[in-house]
Amino acid sequence: MTALPLIDPQTFETLKDALRAALPEAAVITNPDRLAALLAEERALFEGNATFAVAPATTEELSIAARLCHAHGVPMVPQGGNTGLVGGAVAKGGEVLISMTRMNRIRAVDPVNYTMTVEAGAVLADIQNAAAAEGCLFPLSLGAEGSCTIGGNIASNAGGIGVLKYGNARELTLGLEVVLPDGRIWNGMRPLLKDNSGFALKHLFIGSEGSVGFVTAAILKLFPAPAEVQTAFCALPSPEAALGLLSLARRLSGDQVTAFELLSDFACGIVCDHAGGVFPLSERAPWYAVVELSTSREGSDLREVFETILEQGFENGLIEDAVVAETLDQRDRLWALRERTPEAQKRAGGSIKHDISVPVSDIPAFIAEATQAVENYMPGIHPCAFGHVGDGNVHFNFTQPDGMDKQAFLEHWDPINEIVYPIAMSFNGSISAEHGVGLLKADEISAYRPEIETELNHRLKAALDPAGLMNPGKFVGNVKSQNQS
Numbered sequence: 352m353t354a355l356p357l358i359d360p361q362t363f364e365t366l367k368d369a370l371r372a373a374l375p376e377a378a379v380i381t382n383p384d385r386l387a388a389l390l391a392e393e394r395a396l397f398e399g400n401a402t403f404a405v406a407p408a409t410t411e412e413l414s415i416a417a418r419l420c421h422a423h424g425v426p427m428v429p430q431g432g433n434t435g436l437v438g439g440a441v442a443k444g445g446e447v448l449i450s451m452t453r454m455n456r457i458r459a460v461d462p463v464n465y466t467m468t469v470e471a472g473a474v475l476a477d478i479q480n481a482a483a484a485e486g487c488l489f490p491l492s493l494g495a496e497g498s499c500t501i502g503g504n505i506a507s508n509a510g511g512i513g514v515l516k517y518g519n520a521r522e523l524t525l526g527l528e529v530v531l532p533d534g535r536i537w538n539g540m541r542p543l544l545k546d547n548s549g550f551a552l553k554h555l556f557i558g559s560e561g562s563v564g565f566v567t568a569a570i571l572k573l574f575p576a577p578a579e580v581q582t583a584f585c586a587l588p589s590p591e592a593a594l595g596l597l598s599l600a601r602r603l604s605g606d607q608v609t610a611f612e613l614l615s616d617f618a619c620g621i622v623c624d625h626a627g628g629v630f631p632l633s634e635r636a637p638w639y640a641v642v643e644l645s646t647s648r649e650g651s652d653l654r655e656v657f658e659t660i661l662e663q664g665f666e667n668g669l670i671e672d673a674v675v676a677e678t679l680d681q682r683d684r685l686w687a688l689r690e691r692t693p694e695a696q697k698r699a700g701g702s703i704k705h706d707i708s709v710p711v712s713d714i715p716a717f718i719a720e721a722t723q724a725v726e727n728y729m730p731g732i733h734p735c736a737f738g739h740v741g742d743g744n745v746h747f748n749f750t751q752p753d754g755m756d757k758q759a760f761l762e763h764w765d766p767i768n769e770i771v772y773p774i775a776m777s778f779n780g781s782i783s784a785e786h787g788v789g790l791l792k793a794d795e796i797s798a799y800r801p802e803i804e805t806e807l808n809h810r811l812k813a814a815l816d817p818a819g820l821m822n823p824g825k826f827v828g829n830v831k832s833q834n835q836s
């Protein structure tokens with residue numbers, strides 16, 4: 352792990368005084384309860400540590416704060432809704448935690464240009480609702496949408512369930528405003544679909560996990576709101592059948608599939624046992640898919656199209672059984688079976704998780720080979736695969752064997768990674784599909800990509816953050832793992 356620069360306590364005190372003098376009172380947080388919430392980490396894998404945090408209300412306040420931290424040589428950790436899964440927003444001690452949540456205004460929705468302008472701390476669900484109120488769709492959608500912030504979504508290039516049709520946060524971001532590590536402001540807030548006037552600078556910050564600057568505001572891309580949505584929960588014999596159904600649905604619907612999520616029977620079972628899921632079919636099957644089609648066209652024949660897809664799916668042996676949601680409430684209940692899987696896994700004991708992507712066509716082979724290899728290593732382990740099969744992203748997770756001690760199970764995390772990751776790489780995959788690198792994979796990432804990629808990552812980091820003050824020890828991969836590889 353890359354060591355943090357050693358900052359003596361007096362420098363922190365001097366910095367805190369300078370921040371207090373330069374910023375409104377509400378911007379410097381020292382209250383232990385408020386700090387504790389910012390220092391907690393979603394998966395309880397890391398412990399945060401800081402004596403104060405800064406929560407600016409405007410870009411200008413953040414600019415002042417960054418300039419002062421930079422002048423004092425103190426590292427900074429940006430944090431949005433603190434829902435990330437790889438410890439990217441953890442202040443380990445020795446940095447100033449900068450919470451973006453007070454910069455949460457939705458500045459404008461523009462239904463003519465199909466854009467909206469938001470501040471980084473705006474909550475994703477609020478953005479979706481503001482777009483819907485103007486007859487538009489902001490299609491980024493993920494489990495944490497009730498509390499994650501758009502700045503964090505952009506900084507981590509969030510994916511979720513709409514990627515198949517609409518792309519990741521990267522594809523949905525037109526313009527960006529960024530505070531650089533030295534406090535200067537880059538205003539790239541241009542709502543343009545075409546702009547070849549130099550390097551596409553926004554892309555250096557999107558997905559950079561706060562390693563080179565603070566995303567403070569963005570112009571987002573919108574779409575016409577769906578007029579009709581059809582959702583089905585399908586029982587499937589295998590992941591191969593899921594791919595067959597996906598391709599059938601894309602073809603017969605004129606590419607109107609907006610979500611296609613896979614879950615194993617084990618995953619579905621734990622949602623029913625631990626997270627209030629209600630199984631909607633009469634018989635269990637090895638796999639299930641939640642399939643959603645939508646259109647912005649009023650009076651469409653989407654339901655008939657969907658029924659044709661399902662009928663052909665049955666005839667071709669791709670589907671064993673299926674239920675189509677008749678009401679919004681039913682749709683929510685079908686989605687809950689997929690969306691509550693992470694919560695159910697938490698309640699079902701220890702989990703070892705892998706955020707893998709492979710080419711869509713290789714998902715069945717990847718799942719088969721990696722499941723077999725891990726089961727050979729630990730008989731009795733429960734494979735708990737689920738995820739965004741429509742875009743190739745599998746949450747290739749495991750739950751502890753019955754009766755095994757949770758801590759004893761978690762000690763197998765590294766050896767299991769060493770089994771799963773080379774198999775993902777053999778399919779030309781990624782070990783960090785949508786959750787990012789953060790702290791969790793900083794020691795591993797360099798071993799699973801070409802050396803030249805690590806070198807280029809380090810060179811970009813050094814070019815944009817020459818003092819090395821932004822979110823140190825995360826994201827770019829550290830030298831130790833490079834040597835190990």
Ligand SMILES: O=C(O)CC[C@@H](O)C(=O)O
Nearest residue numbers: 494690693704738746748
């Ligand atoms: O908990 C996980 O492994 C995945 C979380 C999230 O990305 C999801 O798709 O539900």
Ligand SMILES: [Zn+2]
Nearest residue numbers: 511738746785
């Ligand atoms: Zn996911």
